[in-house]
Amino acid sequence: MEPINDEYYMRLALELASKASGQTGVNPVVGCVIVKDGRIVGVGSHLKRGTGHAEVHALNMAGSEAEGATVYVTLEPCSHYGKTPPCADRIAEARAARVVIAASDPNPQVSGRGMAKLRAHGIDVTSGVLEEESRKLNEVFEKFITTGLPYVTLKTASTLDGRIASKTGDSRWVTGESARAAVHALRHTHEAIMVGAGTVQADDPSLTTRLPVPGIHPVRIVTDAKLRLPLTAKLFSDGLAPTVVLTTEGADRERFKALEAAGVKVLACGDGERIDLKLAMRRLGEREISSILLEGGGRLNGAMLEAGLIDKAVLFYAAKIIGGPEAPGLFDFGGFARMADAVRLERLTVETYGDDICVTGYPVYG
């Protein structure tokens, strides 16, 4: 039997929050559980930007039972008027006795003020319960709200020798079914997906989310510096999700217009030969794309890594060796001269999916 304590209820609140990952846009995922005299009297989860915060749903459910109760919430209650009024005030009005918080709100408009407000109302506040879990759940929100830039998760699937296809270009399939299912869960939880023009030319992918139940399709982003992709590509014609093309100022005007006429958003980022990826991330952030799942090819992966734009790497390895010096690799860029300059991954976790391995880590740039 699991011990019943603050963590017990906070774990439920985290579970309520985590299942809403991918559906709150630029907002965090937040869960709330209200407990009175040993009974759960309210639960809530923030489900969509512009709609009720987790605490509000849970307080509405608890009604008068909230008086003297303990409110468990995975993120510090807000203190500001956003699209909804401050939760800290709402908790005080309901006369809760105690608030237990997992993590403080990184939003500079809140950050500590929510807790201060609760304390000023005479409410007993405990924070830091399962803090690490809550912060991990909102790593996207933390980056976006503090920088305005999208959080980039790189996902790759390669052989053990780091090849994403054979020397003939065969790539069906590198990893097995269970790893591929995990990739669709990643698509479901990211706002956008990003690939290079080479990948579109080679595979004509739809880049949609395919789960055993309906999922959310990400916005599709493709880098195409010279606008060489045909309008017949699935991304431009299937209408399954919005598509954004990143290109350069020098790209052909007629093609630019034809894409826009087909309902594709074209963003010119940089006036050189290559797309200015840092600028592209800023422009995407301005469009409220808070998270991107980067699904390569090697050139784009390499360029994003070189530019220091990858926040998290999820690397699937099939236990296979394909070889062949011409077989395309995971990261196709000039490389570093010294081992000491290599991009290192920290906070590693290793999982297995069927016969495949998945290494997840956070890049540290020198």
Ligand code: AOF
């Ligand atoms: C909470 N509980 O469930 C959420 C919070 O524009 P709004 O009103 O939706 O406010 C968004 C901000 O509120 C967001 O940036 C974050 O600081 C906080 N989110 N706070 O107390 C919640 N979703």
Ligand code: ZN
């Ligand atoms: Zn709130």
